[in-house]
Amino acid sequence: MTLLxxxxxxxxxxxxxxxxxxxxxxxxxxxxxxxxxxxxxxxLHVPAAIWAETAMIFVGLAGAFYLFLKDERLDRFAASSxxxxxxxxxxxxxxxxxxxxxxxxxxxxxxxxxxxxxLLFFVYVxxxxxxxxxxxPFLRSRYAAVLGIxxxxxxxxxxxxxxxxxxxxxxxxxxxxxxxxxxxxMLVTWAVSVAVFTVLYVGFVTQRYALAVRGAAxxxxxxxxx
Amino acid sequence: xxxxxxxxxPSAGRPALADVPSTGGYMVAAYxxxxxxxxxxxxxxxRRGNRP
Amino acid sequence: xxETLREAWTIxxxxxxxxxxxxxxxxxxxxxxxxxxxxxxxxxxxxAVATIDLAPSILWVTFTFAxxxxxxxxxxxxxxxxxxxxxxxxxxxRPGLYxxxxxxxxxxxxxxxxxxxxxxxxFFDVPVWPVLLPxxxxxxxxxTGFVAVGTLFSAMVIRMRFAELMLPVLLLPFLFPPxxxxxxxxxxxxxxxxxxxxxxxxxxLAAYDILFVSLATLLFRHxxxx
Numbered sequence: 001m002t003l004l005x006x007x008x009x010x011x012x013x014x015x016x017x018x019x020x021x022x023x024x025x026x027x028x029x030x031x032x033x034x035x036x037x038x039x040x041x042x043x044l045h046v047p048a049a050i051w052a053e054t055a056m057i058f059v060g061l062a063g064a065f066y067l068f069l070k071d072e073r074l075d076r077f078a079a080s081s082x083x084x085x086x087x088x089x090x091x092x093x094x095x096x097x098x099x100x101x102x103x104x105x106x107x108x109x110x111x112x113x114x115x116x117x118x119l120l121f122f123v124y125v126x127x128x129x130x131x132x133x134x135x136x137p138f139l140r141s142r143y144a145a146v147l148g149i150x151x152x153x154x155x156x157x158x159x160x161x162x163x164x165x166x167x168x169x170x171x172x173x174x175x176x177x178x179x180x181x182x183x184x185x186m187l188v189t190w191a192v193s194v195a196v197f198t199v200l201y202v203g204f205v206t207q208r209y210a211l212a213v214r215g216a217a218x219x220x221x222x223x224x225x226x
Numbered sequence: 227x228x229x230x231x232x233x234x235x236p237s238a239g240r241p242a243l244a245d246v247p248s249t250g251g252y253m254v255a256a257y258x259x260x261x262x263x264x265x266x267x268x269x270x271x272x273r274r275g276n277r278p
Numbered sequence: 279x280x281e282t283l284r285e286a287w288t289i290x291x292x293x294x295x296x297x298x299x300x301x302x303x304x305x306x307x308x309x310x311x312x313x314x315x316x317x318x319x320x321x322x323x324x325x326a327v328a329t330i331d332l333a334p335s336i337l338w339v340t341f342t343f344a345x346x347x348x349x350x351x352x353x354x355x356x357x358x359x360x361x362x363x364x365x366x367x368x369x370x371x372r373p374g375l376y377x378x379x380x381x382x383x384x385x386x387x388x389x390x391x392x393x394x395x396x397x398x399x400x401f402f403d404v405p406v407w408p409v410l411l412p413x414x415x416x417x418x419x420x421x422t423g424f425v426a427v428g429t430l431f432s433a434m435v436i437r438m439r440f441a442e443l444m445l446p447v448l449l450l451p452f453l454f455p456p457x458x459x460x461x462x463x464x465x466x467x468x469x470x471x472x473x474x475x476x477x478x479x480x481x482x483l484a485a486y487d488i489l490f491v492s493l494a495t496l497l498f499r500h501x502x503x504x
Contacts, residue, residue: 004275007271008271008272008275011268011271015264015265015268018261018264022257022261026253026257035249036248036249036250037248037249037250037252037253038249038250038252038253038256039249040253040257041252041253041256041257044256044257044260045256048260087263087264087267090263091259091260091263091264094256094259094260094263095256095259095260098252098255098256098259099252099256101252102249102252103249200264204267204268204271207271207272207275208271210275211271211274211275
């Protein structure tokens with residue numbers, strides 16, 4: 001089975017899992033008392049946020065190893081992880097306002113997760129633009145690695161900045177969209193959702209990586225299929 | 227279909243389930259948007275894979 | 279180590295001499311700063327919000343714009359004069375080269391801030407004198423953060439398409455922690471609060487500077503070497 005086919009299979013598995021999550025979250029998880037049905041957005045919003053950020057860390061690590069080892073497979077993985085991370089960040093940034101509107105009354109709130117993900121999104125966009133703006137493939141890999149490493153190190157600073165800001169200017173705490181201690185059925189739904197998003201991440205990155213292998217062959221002067 | 231509910235008899239000051247504003251529309255919107263994004267990306271990757 | 283510092287000083291001096299010979303960049307930066315401050319002044323409604331509440335943000339937005347101008351100029355100068363290749367084949371160490379550029383850029387931005395701050399005090403009638411020393415300290419910390427990352431990125435950006443657009447796009451997410459910290463501390467200073475209240479923000483700025491100056495020094499060679 002080619003890598004692309006494996007990626008497609010995993011993605012399909014992930015999408016089936018997603019259907020399962022939807023069914024479980026919508027029909028078999030208790031409704032939260034204060035927020036009502038909108039709280040169920042949590043089961044998509046938070047796993048997407050976790051992977052948006054983890055993908056960035058992988059981009060940074062892959063970039064760092066690339067600079068040491070000069071193995072272009074690492075660079076392809078970084079590019080793939082960045083693209084998939086951007087997709088997940090988009091999910092966070094769209095579900096966030098949809099959740100915020102009924103709960104906090106406004107579409108955008110500068111809460112910790114949304115702010116962090118917004119900045120992360122800007123880093124991703126910058127990373128993808130950089131890859132598009134550099135013509136020479138070897139230069140592109142190096143520059144992308146440098147940016148990826150800086151982006152990875154930026155993440156904790158963003159968190160700390162937002163945390164400092166929030167402790168001094170607390171947001172509305174009456175209706176906090178994330179319950180720190182979820183009752184067991186909700187916790188299970190959340191965990192299943194994280195697992196499904198993990199499968200989707202792996203499937204997407206595998207496909208994207210396989211496409212990069214295929215697409216890169218001619219420009220790096222290697223013999224390639226097609 | 228009855229939603230399994232975590233509602234208990236409301237204690238003083240807490241809204242009863244019936245008083246919770248209807249937020250179902252937002253839930254649906256968010257679930258739809260997420261599905262659209264993920265499926266659209268999956269389809270895009272699939273089509274890129276099919277191009278020679 | 280001492281060799282690196284000596285090299286850095288050589289580079290810095292060369293850049294600064296070059297800049298002063300032409301002087302156009304410096305003059306346009308001064309004019310731009312004055313213009314930005316003027317626009318901010320006339321853009322606000324004094325009956326709605328007290329100037330002192332907006333003052334920290336206005337100051338730092340102005341300084342950020344000025345820093346971006348300076349950074350764009352920095353490597354443009356090298357490109358125009360075709361001196362970059364000459365520098366690279368010289369036996370100068372890459373960390374020395376980076377630190378030299380950093381010092382030169384910092385000097386340039388410091389000069390702009392030295393003109394901008396008095397203008398700000400004049401236009402907005404903010405009592406800066408009693409907190410001048412801590413304010414200068416914050417300015418030094420935050421500016422070092424911007425310029426450290428900016429110097430690294432501008433080295434990459436000159437070899438890209440759409441260079442002038444790419445630098446702000448890449449740099450802006452990285453400006454968020456130092457900018458937020460600077461504004462928060464400045465607000466406390468203008469509000470007459472003791473500096474100890476802003477301890478967390480100061481630690482954030484210091485940590486950011488230490489990390490990103492070190493990181494940029496290490497990564498710089500990947501932006502200029504083959």
